[in-house]
Amino acid sequence: MSNLLRPDLKQVWTTADSKRQGFLGFKEFVFAMQLVSLVQEGHQISHDLLNGDVDFENIRPPVMEGLDTLIMRKKQSSKSSSLESNGSSSNQTSPASQLFSSKSSKKVCFVIL
8 A cells, every 4th residue: 555666565564574573563653654754765775874864853754555445445334333333433633643542442454465
């Protein structure tokens, strides 16, 4: 969904999974998403970039094409009957931003291929 080339995704994974665990914990996942965002902005993942002046706290979220649609489909299929009972189906923020909200209580697992 990031539209990155496979070698770039491989480099993101290798860099984020620095302990070579084969999976990403929450901190590693956030770091991977920051790297995806940097690559989407045209940066190359390199030692210089990671040790440079990158403000990791203020990086824009990566663009994930189709993520909002995927989340909406999942919500609609799992909550189709609850919409009728509570009478509200409006959603004021994007599903993806809700997923990464600090108020989210759901655990999310993503696989970067």
